[in-house]
Amino acid sequence: MKALTILGSTGSIGRNALAVADHLPSLFRVAALAAGSNIGLLVEQAVKHRPALVSTGDEAGAREFLRLYRGPGLRVVWGPKGAEEAAVLEEADIVVSAISGLGGLRATLAAAGAGKRLALANKESMVVAGRLLREEAKRSGADIVPVDSEHSGVFQCLAGVRREEVRKIILTASGGPFFKTPAEELEGKSVEEALAHPRWAMGPKVTIDSATMMNKGLELIEAHWLFDAGPDELDVLVHPQSIVHSLVEMRDGSVLAQLSPTDMRFPIQYALTHPRREPPPLPSLNLAAVRSLEFFPPDPEKFPLIDQARRAIEEPSSFSIALNAGNEEAVAAFLDGRIRFTDIPRVVMGVLDSHRGREADDLEDILRLDSDARRAAAKFIP
Numbered sequence: 168m169k170a171l172t173i174l175g176s177t178g179s180i181g182r183n184a185l186a187v188a189d190h191l192p193s194l195f196r197v198a199a200l201a202a203g204s205n206i207g208l209l210v211e212q213a214v215k216h217r218p219a220l221v222s223t224g225d226e227a228g229a230r231e232f233l234r235l236y237r238g239p240g241l242r243v244v245w246g247p248k249g250a251e252e253a254a255v256l257e258e259a260d261i262v263v264s265a266i267s268g269l270g271g272l273r274a275t276l277a278a279a280g281a282g283k284r285l286a287l288a289n290k291e292s293m294v295v296a297g298r299l300l301r302e303e304a305k306r307s308g309a310d311i312v313p314v315d316s317e318h319s320g321v322f323q324c325l326a327g328v329r330r331e332e333v334r335k336i337i338l339t340a341s342g343g344p345f346f347k348t349p350a351e352e353l354e355g356k357s358v359e360e361a362l363a364h365p366r367w368a369m370g371p372k373v374t375i376d377s378a379t380m381m382n383k384g385l386e387l388i389e390a391h392w393l394f395d396a397g398p399d400e401l402d403v404l405v406h407p408q409s410i411v412h413s414l415v416e417m418r419d420g421s422v423l424a425q426l427s428p429t430d431m432r433f434p435i436q437y438a439l440t441h442p443r444r445e446p447p448p449l450p451s452l453n454l455a456a457v458r459s460l461e462f463f464p465p466d467p468e469k470f471p472l473i474d475q476a477r478r479a480i481e482e483p484s485s486f487s488i489a490l491n492a493g494n495e496e497a498v499a500a501f502l503d504g505r506i507r508f509t510d511i512p513r514v515v516m517g518v519l520d521s522h523r524g525r526e527a528d529d530l531e532d533i534l535r536l537d538s539d540a541r542r543a544a545a546k547f548i549p
């Protein structure tokens with residue numbers, strides 16, 4: 168039986184990871200849970216799964232947690248240090264990294280450094296610290312298995328394939344809620360409309376990233392680090408049904424594809440059980456019911472952030488940090504009603520155009536570059 172640490176257990180991925188653990192109770196138990204401010208749900212999860220360690224977002228959250236529940240032998244910690252403690256917990260075999268945004272970086276790096284199986288959902292960590300994460304994993308012997316459905320698909324297609332025989336890695340995109348919206352109507356789109364994703368139920372940040380297609384840009388950078396792929400080996404196809412999660416084109420023109428129902432429990436389960444396969448968490452795919460699978464090229468005029476991510480792959484690593492920070496600030500401002508939907512790419516491009524790139528050295532340097540880029544973003548946000 169494998170012991171799990173779930174970082175971001177109260178979020179969309181975290182809850183699905185716990186559902187997979189419930190589905191395969193003879194294979195998995197929960198060793199630690201880390202979350203932010205949803206203390207009520209964290210208590211419910213702790214009561215049900217009996218972890219040895221729980222981490223809350225801050226000290227007040229830990230006090231609130233202990234007021235509601237004191238499990239036998241349960242330790243309660245908090246803050247970034249607490250999440251890091253959960254990530255390196257001796258008894259944990261697998262760490263699901265699903266804290267949203269850069270808040271998950273320290274704990275994700277710590278898990279990679281501690282030689283754990285890292286089931287990686289927090290793509291932002293790979294975007295800003297791809298080199299460092301890979302080095303940490305190599306040094307400690309940790310294996311990184313992607314949770315993002317597209318990268319899980321590529322990972323599965325690449326099993327048993329000789330890397331030099333791969334010509335292209337193609338990530339699919341649902342196109343988000345505005346795939347069919349004329350470009351001139353995007354400006355007036357509200358937060359509610361941007362959050363109404365047609366296929367996936369996800370947290371707010373990643374849902375807005377999906378609406379701007381920045382999500383695909385971040386995923387291109389993630390794929391670059393996970394699969395050692397240059398920008399000319401990476402492509403995006405819009406596939407509104409979200410059944411084909413990615414495709415790998417081989418040197419001889421064959422294309423391998425990975426398909427599964429549109430539910431994150433599938434890639435999460437694979438990240439936990441790899442290289443084994445276990446019974447599915449939900450009914451498997453019925454292609455006869457799906458009937459048609461469509462593919463379209465993305466529109467770079469309407470969704471310019473995919474090209475900005477390609478640019479970041481070609482530039483020194485601080486560009487990816489600036490891209491991510493500018494985007495996080497812009498998305499937060501949009502969600503708060505401070506900027507319009509079409510201002511999100513404007514803020515990100517403003518940050519990148521004023522950025523002077525260099526290679527980031529270490530975690531502290533990455534965090535410094537991140538703060539600088541957030542300050543730069545503030546100049547473009549009223």
Ligand SMILES: NC(=O)c1ccc[n+]([C@@H]2O[C@H](COP(=O)([O-])OP(=O)(O)OC[C@H]3O[C@@H](n4cnc5c(N)ncnc54)[C@H](OP(=O)(O)O)[C@@H]3O)[C@@H](O)[C@H]2O)c1
Nearest residue numbers: 175177178179180202203204205266267270288289369370
């Ligand atoms: N959702 C998806 O389908 C999906 C797919 C692919 C990749 N991802 C990636 O997976 C990650 C999580 O996405 P999500 O959709 O699950 O996000 P979400 O629903 O917003 O959940 C975020 C989780 O992180 C916790 N958290 C946030 N800031 C924290 C902090 N500073 N310290 C500790 N915990 C903190 C939240 O805790 P509280 O809620 O308790 O505050 C929550 O548990 C993101 O990087 C996203 O890009 C998600």
